[in-house]
Amino acid sequence: VSTQSTWDFTRQLRTMKPTTCNEKCDTCPFKEQCLGKKEPSEGKTESTPADKIFLRMKEVKHKVLILSCKGGVGKSTVTSQLSFALSENIKASKLNVGVLDIDLCGPCMPKMMGVEGEEVHQSAEGWAPVYVTENLSVMSILSLIHI
Numbered sequence: 001v002s003t004q005s006t007w008d009f010t011r012q013l014r015t016m017k018p019t020t021c022n023e024k025c026d027t028c029p030f031k032e033q034c035l036g037k038k039e040p041s042e043g044k045t046e047s048t049p050a051d052k053i054f055l056r057m058k059e060v061k062h063k064v065l066i067l068s069c070k071g072g073v074g075k076s077t078v079t080s081q082l083s084f085a086l087s088e089n090i091k092a093s094k095l096n097v098g099v100l101d102i103d104l105c106g107p108c109m110p111k112m113m114g115v116e117g118e119e120v121h122q123s124a125e126g127w128a129p130v131y132v133t134e135n136l137s138v139m140s141i142l143s144l145i146h147i
Contacts, residue, residue: 066078075103076101076103076108080099080109080112080113083097083099083113090135094135096137098129098138099138099139101139107140109138109140110142113136127144
């Protein structure tokens with residue numbers, strides 16, 4: 001990846017505006033994976049995996065994405081320190097902080113958070129993350145590899 005294409009990609013991310021569904025589902029090429037619907041699968045009796053994701057993410061009030069087009073710049077360090085700081089600052093308000101580590105090449109969040117070797121718990125409702133503290137949890141692809 002050239003420096004110019006990385007810069008263009010980063011600039012595009014900064015200027016992107018959220019897209020909204022035009023509700024023309026019949027002609028949409030993404031109708032099976034659509035997460036932009038106002039309500040999941042209206043009129044359907046069964047919900048799709050995308051519907052379940054939509055409903056769960058709708059309950060998450062604030063989402064922070066830490067992203068870089070370059071390796072070794074401290075994304076994991078910033079993520080772990082920010083999550084610890086947020087969980088300490090909001091402990092009194094009973095809010096939760098969750099970290100999702102989807103780094104395929106070097107998932108290190110469990111190690112940085114002090115829960116390396118802990119297992120993700122499976123239940124009928126899905127996977128439960130590993131809890132670092134009472135209100136701080138982490139879900140890492142590394143934990144899923146060990147299932």
